[in-house]
Amino acid sequence: MKIAKFSVLLLILYIFPVAFSQLRLGFYSQSCPDAENIVQNLVRERFGRDPSITAALTRMHFHDCFVQGCDASLLIDPTTTQPSEKNAGPNGSVRGFELIDEIKTALEAQCPSKVSCSDIVTLATRDSVFLGGGPSYLVPTGRRDGFVSNPTDAEGILPGPGLPVPAMLAFFGNKGMDVFDAVALLGAHTVGIGSCGNFVDRLTNFQGTGQPDPTMDPGLAGRLRNTCSAGGSQFAALDQSTPFAPFSFDNLFFTQIRERKGVLQLDHLLATHPSTSDVVFQYAVNNELFKRQFAIAMVKMGTVDVLTGLAGEIRTNCRAFN
Secondary structure, three states: OOOOOOOHHHHHHHHOOOOOOOOEOOOOOOOOOOHHHHHHHHHHHHHHHOOOHHHHHHHHHHHHHOOOOOOOHHHOOOOOOOOOHHHOHHHOOOOOHHHHHHHHHHHHHHOOOOOOHHHHHHHHHHHHHHHOOOOOOOOOEOOEEOOOOOHHHHHHHOOOOOOOHHHHHHHHHOOOOOHHHHHHHHHHHHHOEEEHHHOOHHHHOHHHOOOOOOOOOHHHHHHHHHHHOOOOOOEEEOOOOOOOOOOOOOOHHHHHHHOOOOOOHHHHHHHHOOOOHHHHHHHHHOHHHHHHHHHHHHHHHOOOOOEOOOOOEOOOOOOOOO
């Protein structure tokens, strides 16, 4: 299985003409010409203080787009009478909201009610990926913000870390994404961290056996047991090639999972399942291929069920409907 070599721009122009019919490059060139520079500068400032913002924004973008589309519904704060997607279990550790607030404040000061929160998330994620060592890519803009934020939607849609590979591929396939896109997007784990609660069963009591997962590298299992036995809410780098500084966006994650050093069960299965193992190999041996396909997949993800034209709204505060 060989990956098709499409450029991101070729994808935009030819593969998804309907998805891009109302999104376009430079959407704010007249209404807020400095918008993308404002986003980029504030993301750069935050990255300089906290390189983990790449993983945080990438996860935010993913969790937003796959629940009712890329409409910034994840940003809505719950109230005493109305819960929101932030209340959903899978979103409990999503972070980076204050950076989106900072960007929105700056944009509102310069261009009131022009730039949507959903576009801010899309652009900020793109910029953080590049700062972390990932690809530079163009994204069309023109998304609008949604009117609905329901925790039950997120609970029912977002996948867990133990999802089987066929179910994972079906999850992405339902949004028009293929195996190359799915594996590339999961490659964002190269800058991610995971809570011990998401993999501790693999370390001590795999599938109720009372033993560690025999498919995990024993040395890794031992190190993770030490990490997770320290008490409190412990986390581990999902890319164990740089466990103490997992902020370099590269293909070493794929090398690690092929060596039985995947922290999450799904990551391990990506390297061994016949539907995905060849794609994992291709990315493991070709960093530029991984980065190119990641960019394509991110652009595709950013078009999932978007609101454009007169649909939705442009929020003045990303945390609340107008």
